Amino acid sequence: MTAGPTTPPTGRVQLALNxxxxxxxxxxxxxxxxxxxxxxxxxxxxxxVEQPPLKLVLIETSEATRGTGAAGALNHLGVEVGSTDEVxxxxxxxxxxxxxxxxxxxxxxxxxxxxxVWVHDPAGAPWEVYTVKDENPxxxxxxxxxxxxxxxxxACCP
Numbered sequence: 537m538t539a540g541p542t543t544p545p546t547g548r549v550q551l552a553l554n555x556x557x558x559x560x561x562x563x564x565x566x567x568x569x570x571x572x573x574x575x576x577x578x579x580x581x582x583x584x585v586e587q588p589p590l591k592l593v594l595i596e597t598s599e600a601t602r603g604t605g606a607a608g609a610l611n612h613l614g615v616e617v618g619s620t621d622e623v624x625x626x627x628x629x630x631x632x633x634x635x636x637x638x639x640x641x642x643x644x645x646x647x648x649x650x651x652x653v654w655v656h657d658p659a660g661a662p663w664e665v666y667t668v669k670d671e672n673p674x675x676x677x678x679x680x681x682x683x684x685x686x687x688x689x690x691a692c693c694p
Contacts, residue, residue, distance in 0.1 A: 547622070548589035550614035550664070555594045556602040565592060575671070577647050591616050593646070614664040620651045626665035627653045642669075647676035 555561040562581050574584040579596035595611050602608045630637040638654040652666035
């Protein structure tokens, strides 16, 4: 017997993109969504878009890594939630479904202190469910802080 539907975490979907020209990408997405970046750091920008509810993350990479068109654009996907309890609920849901999950609690990545849990879809696309505990920690680290979880091609970011 399968379990009935459960309430998904509240929050917004995160889309993390590889970009080879951060400045041009920031200008484009600022115009597209009508908001400036929420956070800027070297090689990194994120947008907290209210409509549609979206956390858009831009991670600067080389042109060779990024390529053109859709190929190479996706870094990872995520769901930003409002609390550590919601991260724990996602972790429990993944475990109950038999999904291999990878925890990162009290991790500093993308210049923020976070709790998160990672899973990969059947084709290997990484998804994170995360909450930001401190938007600007003293020991902020760049988007490459979770490469051991994601493999060489990914990064973490809220």
